[in-house]
Amino acid sequence: METAQFIDLTASSTIILFLVGFVGGMVSGFIGSGGAFVLTPAMMTMGVPGIVAVASNMAHKFPKALVGAYKRNKYGQVDIKLGVVMGIFAEIGVLIGKNVMVDIRATFGATGTNLYVSFVFVVVLAIVGGIVLRDGLREKRGLDDSNDQTPVELSPLVRWVRKINIPGTMIHFKSIDARISFLIIAPLGMATGMLAATIAVGGFIGVPAMMYFLGLPALTASATELVIAFVMGMGGSILYAMEGAVDIRLSMIILAGSLFGIQIGAIGTTYVKDYVVKLVMAAIMLLVLVSRFFYLPGYLSELGQIAPISGDTIGVLNGIGQGFLFFALVFGAVMILRALYTGIRDHQASERASETDTQREFSDFRQLSPLGRFERFLVASDGSDFSAAAVREAIGMAKRCTSKIHVMSLVATGSEYGGFGETVLKQEIAQAQTHLDGIQHQADSLGVSCATHVVHGQVVDQEIVHMAEQHQTDLIVMGRRGARGLARMLLGHATANVIGKASCNVLVVPRAAHIEGHHIVLATDGSRYADKATVTAEHLARASKTPITVVSVVESNAESASSTAAEQVVQRTVNYLKSNGITADGHVLVGRPDAKIIEISHEKKADLIVVGSHGHTGLERILIGSTTERILNGTSTAVLVVKGG
Helix, strand or coil, rough: CCCCCCCCCCCCHHHHCCCCCCCHHHHHHHHHHCHHHHHHHHHCCCCCCCCHHHHHHHHHHHHHHHHHHHHHCCCCCCCCCCHHHHHHHHHHHHHHHHHHHHHHHHHHHHHHHHHHHHHHHHHHHHHHHHHHHHHHHHHHHHHCCCCCCCCCCCCCCHHHHCCCCCCCCCECCCCCCCCEHCCCHHHHEEEEEEEEHCCCCCCCHHHHHHHCCCCCCHHHHHHHHHHHHHHHHHHHHHHHCCCCCCCHHHHHHHHHHHHHHHHHHHHHHCCCCHHHHHHHHHHHHHHHHHHHHHCHHHHHHHHCCCCCCCHHHHHHHHHHHHHHHHHHHHHHHHHHHHHHHHHHHHHHHHHHHHHCCHHHHHCCCHHHCCCCCCCCHEEEEECCCHHHHHHHHHHHHHHHHCCCCEEEEECCCCCCCCCCCHHHHHHHHHHHHHHHHHHHHHHHCCCCCEEEEEEECCCHHHHHHHHHHHCCCCEEEEEEECHHHHHHHHCCCCCHHHHHHHCCCCEECCCCCCCCCCCCEEEECCHHHHHHHHHHHHHHHHHHHHEEEEEEEEECCCCCHHHHHHHHHHHHHHHHHHCCCCCEEEEEEEECCHHHHHHHHCCCCCEEEEEEECCCCHHHHHHHHHHHHHHHCHHHHHHHEEECC
């Protein structure tokens, strides 16, 4: 049996691999789908045998799948039991697929696996890329009828699957509240695993299978697929490693690149419409398809399946294939970076424009009163306990302020499965509308004007910000799920992203929080952002007759001048509050700002913390961190973030 051949890594090839991983990560973050359909062909173009490219790609993907599954589970989107069960059968499919690849390599050599992988890529990308392109064009032309909110029943196929009762094989799954025979799940999982073992992309089968055979909601299917990807990816990596096919050098290099790229790609989605994301994805898929297609004649010639082709002709065909792949990578990177550059440029221009108004704003507090403009609220709800707290407080505050409330619920239309499911999509819309109708009834019973919206999209924070701008809302109210650590660093945090991107204030309500007007803690650093937070806190305190504690924190190693400046800021703020009839006291604390602010909020039994936000988003927030975000992650008290734009 022929052993796998690892390519020699030079400084230049290492840099190229890192850049390939970076672009693949950007593509993954931008389109919300795995970037393996870019990474595997790219490695093969660099001379990596097909079996090694697939194996190394699987080894780099399964850690990312674990992080993604962990985060999505925090949002209640993952059916862990189904993911594990289907993942086990997917593992069997991986074993079968791996054996097919190994047998092909043993019989036909590396050229045989290259041909096999390339052919499967051409077929799969033609199908999926064509569907995504159709969807993108329909959305651009306004022909997509997915806004039809007519409730529909489960499809006949799903109803038939759920009626099958094979004693001793039935398993109950909470995501669909139904019992399914594992004999139905087995072939779906095996097909997913076989595709993953062939091209390192199993989601093209796994997600539609869970939606159209089992009846899973689209959002749950995409989240559960991450569990499957982790299970089969880890097992597949071990199986391929036993065959000597995993080049851990390649895995680590592309993983390092993709961890940076995925952040930039995700940030880029903030500044483009959904149909643009789909068109970019389709274009990349079809370009990669064409790239792989030009390699097929050479492989067939080497194996003697067609008339011999001269080496010069094969070189020309391979060169054309390389050109198409290079263009696909550059095209994707340029589109994403262009969106990112445009968004950051506009954001910074807005910041500079608002900076010139600082003195006028500070001298005319009442003109700035965010509370006076609290006429329209927006709250995002997914039916979980986390969002229930946000809905409760939004309705309560809207009643006190005689404001109108908009409530939105997201229906996922991710690119991996967006083209397959009008029937399931309508079912999702009906379920979301039923949930919103319950909130509507709750608001009506309290005399609060309420409008509900079912929103289609894939990036939660992007859709929330867009809805807020569309309805010119004054306050976004959100629950807090508390993603921390590696999951938040790699994949972002919807609440923090909304705070960074929204132009209006954001109220973050942890599940156990209740805003009853007992005490407000106001954090200040003397900036114009903090000054605006002061104005907001003053009007809130006056409306609810609530005392305010003003706190400024200096680092333990700060110079005495910093402490003196902090004392002056606190005293100035306290004087302003007292001049407006607010009971206020002030403190300058030493230590880490978020820890000290949370500590004094507990000491004062505050039910609201008010902070100013510097408005950092995406890459800026990742690089410099955010005290506001750390406060959000560390407290069970509601936090009102006053925007400084």
